[in-house]
Amino acid sequence: MRPPQPRVVVLAGGVGGSKFTLGVRAALRRLGAPEATVVVNTGDDLWLSGVRLQPDVDSITYALAGVNDTVRGWGRAGDTERVNEELQAWGAGWPWFTLGDLDLGTHLARTGWLREGLTPTQVLGRMAQRWPLGIRLLPMTDSEVDTHVLLEDGRRLHFQEWWTRHRAQLPPRAFENPGIADAVPAPGVTDAIAAADVVLLAPSNPVVSIGPILAVPGVREALRTTSARVVGVSPIIGGRVVRGMADVCLTAIGVETSAAAVARHYGARSAEGVLDAWLLAEEDTASAAELEAAGIRAVVRPLWMSDEDASAAIAEAALRA
Numbered sequence: 001m002r003p004p005q006p007r008v009v010v011l012a013g014g015v016g017g018s019k020f021t022l023g024v025r026a027a028l029r030r031l032g033a034p035e036a037t038v039v040v041n042t043g044d045d046l047w048l049s050g051v052r053l054q055p056d057v058d059s060i061t062y063a064l065a066g067v068n069d070t071v072r073g074w075g076r077a078g079d080t081e082r083v084n085e086e087l088q089a090w091g092a093g094w095p096w097f098t099l100g101d102l103d104l105g106t107h108l109a110r111t112g113w114l115r116e117g118l119t120p121t122q123v124l125g126r127m128a129q130r131w132p133l134g135i136r137l138l139p140m141t142d143s144e145v146d147t148h149v150l151l152e153d154g155r156r157l158h159f160q161e162w163w164t165r166h167r168a169q170l171p172p173r174a175f176e177n178p179g180i181a182d183a184v185p186a187p188g189v190t191d192a193i194a195a196a197d198v199v200l201l202a203p204s205n206p207v208v209s210i211g212p213i214l215a216v217p218g219v220r221e222a223l224r225t226t227s228a229r230v231v232g233v234s235p236i237i238g239g240r241v242v243r244g245m246a247d248v249c250l251t252a253i254g255v256e257t258s259a260a261a262v263a264r265h266y267g268a269r270s271a272e273g274v275l276d277a278w279l280l281a282e283e284d285t286a287s288a289a290e291l292e293a294a295g296i297r298a299v300v301r302p303l304w305m306s307d308e309d310a311s312a313a314i315a316e317a318a319l320r321a
């Protein structure tokens, strides 16, 4: 008899989240297991030129559909920027923030449905019908939540301005998520976590991707009380973020850029945290004992998501942990 197939929930941000999600889908297909539910960060969603952008939701949707731009790392493959040029000519939007034409089609469709009264969960459900994604996607919440960066010099910027315009070069003092205290988990989120056999934390930015998901009231409690094993994958390899600027975010919240420090930041479930196990890169083997002592099972694996096979091997190791 085949062993029962695991019910899997993944918490994820954009780029790291989508690579990992592709791996989870491939690993579950190999196991013949049902679709996973991916709970996606919506903390960096925003309104721009009258349309609703959902960067992480779109990154994951495009990647699962195979229509993402793998060279640039964001947006749609083969996109053009005619509308963007026209918006710039009008002085609309942000001059440092490019919106592709195909991408704008997504934003227009989404905004239209939101205006008709659909919730973000319903909109995502409708968008997911266009392509056979093989994964159930849920936004972390239907409430509008922002991410603001408080700078050392006292200014407050929208996360996208700080990240995209200033390339995270202005020293941050703190990150805030206006609206999060009143947000509720999107329908299905806490039920999926409660019914899961395994919950995976993708190797996403701990501060501005996984952080907001955990900060939606009720999500952390759901992780702490589920009978599922909660397994995280380190976004830090050998003391470095693999891509992007997550190290600046970690420093601002007082967390060292190391695999072990991020695991301790999430904490062991046996000590008020959310993790049962943590996947560490081979480069970080020396941290395993420290994590075990903190009550987090350490599993050492290659963690470079260089292609879908590599991501699938990581996902499979996480599922087995």
Ligand code: GDP
Pocket: 012, 013, 014, 015, 016, 017, 018, 056, 059, 203, 204, 205, 206, 208, 209, 210, 233, 234, 235, 236, 237, 240, 241, 242, 243, 244, 245, 246, 303, 304, 305, 306
């Ligand atoms: P964003 O929302 O687009 O910023 O993307 P995420 O938050 O989902 O992921 C960003 C994080 O993914 C980065 O901080 C990296 O540390 C991590 N990451 C990117 N590529 C890899 C990889 O190949 N392996 C691992 N372990 N982490 C990665």
Ligand code: CA
Pocket: 013, 014, 015, 041, 044, 055, 056, 208, 209
């Ligand atoms: Ca993001």
